Amino acid sequence: MDPTGNPNPPPGGEANGQTPPTREPESRSRTPPDRLRLRLPGETIAPSVARKQLRGWLAALRWPPAQADDILTAASEAVSNAVEHAYAGHPPGPVNLHATVETRPAGQRRITLVVRDEGRWRPAPVEDEYRRRGIPMMRAFMDTVTIEALTDAEGHPQGTRVVMTSPLAPPVE
Amino acid sequence: MNMPDDGNGQAGVGPPAEQLIAVEFARVLGSGREALVVTVTGEIDLHTVARFRAAVADGLEQVAADETDGLALVIDLRDVSFLGSPGLQALVEVTRAARRRREPLRIVVNHTRPVVRPIELTGLDGLLALYNTVDQALHTGA
Numbered sequence: 001m002d003p004t005g006n007p008n009p010p011p012g013g014e015a016n017g018q019t020p021p022t023r024e025p026e027s028r029s030r031t032p033p034d035r036l037r038l039r040l041p042g043e044t045i046a047p048s049v050a051r052k053q054l055r056g057w058l059a060a061l062r063w064p065p066a067q068a069d070d071i072l073t074a075a076s077e078a079v080s081n082a083v084e085h086a087y088a089g090h091p092p093g094p095v096n097l098h099a100t101v102e103t104r105p106a107g108q109r110r111i112t113l114v115v116r117d118e119g120r121w122r123p124a125p126v127e128d129e130y131r132r133r134g135i136p137m138m139r140a141f142m143d144t145v146t147i148e149a150l151t152d153a154e155g156h157p158q159g160t161r162v163v164m165t166s167p168l169a170p171p172v173e
Numbered sequence: 174m175n176m177p178d179d180g181n182g183q184a185g186v187g188p189p190a191e192q193l194i195a196v197e198f199a200r201v202l203g204s205g206r207e208a209l210v211v212t213v214t215g216e217i218d219l220h221t222v223a224r225f226r227a228a229v230a231d232g233l234e235q236v237a238a239d240e241t242d243g244l245a246l247v248i249d250l251r252d253v254s255f256l257g258s259p260g261l262q263a264l265v266e267v268t269r270a271a272r273r274r275r276e277p278l279r280i281v282v283n284h285t286r287p288v289v290r291p292i293e294l295t296g297l298d299g300l301l302a303l304y305n306t307v308d309q310a311l312h313t314g315a
Contacts, residue, residue, distance in 0.1 A: 044220040045187025080219045134258035140294040
């Protein structure tokens, strides 16, 4: 039991009452939640909090460890990018991470990760090498990666959404 | 090119980087060749990269200032449990800085997947001087 799991629990959790980010350790007999919702501060600690929470959730789902590592890394890169956006000249905004598991008829499973910030879309500057490296990492570790610049009806920037799906994992024995 | 700040003034939220990453310096003599070994333990990500970057820059300064002939800088990453793109970028930067200054730099990674996989998947195994053990890193000629 590590108390550093979520240093910044969102006040009152998500407005719509979804699974809060900090979960009690679950007994093995219970079905793990089919989704994980995190609202992270737009701070440099966010990627590590996201990895820790995802690691616990994927372990509860009995995800193959090597595949779980890849999902954690992809999530971490997406959250890092979002934090970097939020930092650029504005007060840091929240970064939302939403993970769901989907089971195919044959029992194979797949994770979908959605990472959303409320910052401004800005293309990676040419000298920003590591951001240019982060996105290829996400693509290498996940099956599909989509990055969308969100706008409101008048075309004002509303943040960025990254949607990634994992490779299929074998059915739970 | 764009050297970020060293993170000394980084306030931020959450546990300080020092709790998530540890760095140790040691002088090692291996088969006639001496090295300054910087051993890193923990996670290298957005939160801890400033500390990592400062440590390897410090190591490079020490090696450059040292009179010992052929003293090498070795960065030992075998106890690193996570390596994200900020850490990859720091490795690329210190590699370039060492080349500019003609100081030998070697990076030790074993087959720990969380470290080797990001390096290979981004093609950086062609750029970084990678070895499996500190001993191997010291056996290689300049």
